[in-house]
Amino acid sequence: MKAPYGVILAGGESRRMGGGDKCLQRIGQQPILNHVIDRISPQVAELALNANGDPARFAQFDIEVVRDTIEGFAGPLAGVLAGLDWAAQKGADHIVTVAADTPFFPQDVVAQLLLASETQGKPIAMAATPNETGKVMLHPVFGLWPVSLRDDLRDALNQGVRKVVAWADVHGIAKAIYATDRIGPFFNVNTPEDLELARTIIGADA
Structure with a gap:
């Protein structure tokens, strides 16, 4: 298999953070998005950012910005489709x-x-971690997606499908299971409290 392309999903509305772009909040000496780019760039052949609105706000990151083609904040699946369409153009x-x-x-x-x-x-794979009871929980935003499924996904979105796992389950989901710790490997910054915790973690690692 050729090295996959990478897509950072930033198309949400960040309501729990009070709006705006969570990924532009700073932890340590740089925005969250820098930390994400630094981690994913070495793992993929090429990288893009899925985000809506004015792409100029991401100019400092020197990354191609692709917007949703499904209107109305259709959720992560719309970002996956935008990424698949972008990657298809690149072969x-x-x-x-x-x-x-x-x-x-x-x-x-x-x-x-x-x-x-x-x-x-x-054909599809998602990251997963066990919860406190041992049940394996998927992290659908961390996924491997075949470009060959993009038209199927487009049809599903146009029919109103919005739940990532509901669509992916039809095709088959492999699980890449990670052990978890106090915050978990897929800890995300949703709230101001999460942001403070992330800053604490960065400070502890400094």
């Missing part, structure tokens, strides 16, 4: 998506998603 076979507000995700997530897809025989 890619797969994309891996990651969240723009998740600064500490594993630096082998692409390799583990590819391995899960291959060994479990499923």
Whole structure:
């Protein structure tokens, strides 16, 4: 399999943070988005950012910005479709998506998603962690997606499908399972309290 392309999903409305772009909030010496770019860039062949609105606000990051083609904040699936359409134009076979507000995700997530897809025989793969009861919980934004499914996804979105797992389940989902710790490997910054925790973690690592 060719190295997948990477898409950072930042198309949400950030309501719990009070609006705006969560990924532009700073932790340590730089915006969250810098942390995400630094982690995902070495793992993929090429990288884009899925975001709506004026792309000029991301000019400092020197990254291609692709917007949703489904109007009305249709959720992460719309970002996946935008990424698949972008990657198709580049001749890619797969994309891996990651969240723009998740600064500490594993630096082998692409390799583990590819391995899960291959060994479990499923076209789509998602990161997963066990919860406190041991049940495996999916993190659908961290996913491996075949470009060949983009028209199927477009049709589903146009028919009103919005839940990531509901659409992906139809095709088959492999799970790349990670152990968890106090905050978990896919901790994301949703609230001002999360932002303060992330700053504490960065400070502890400094």
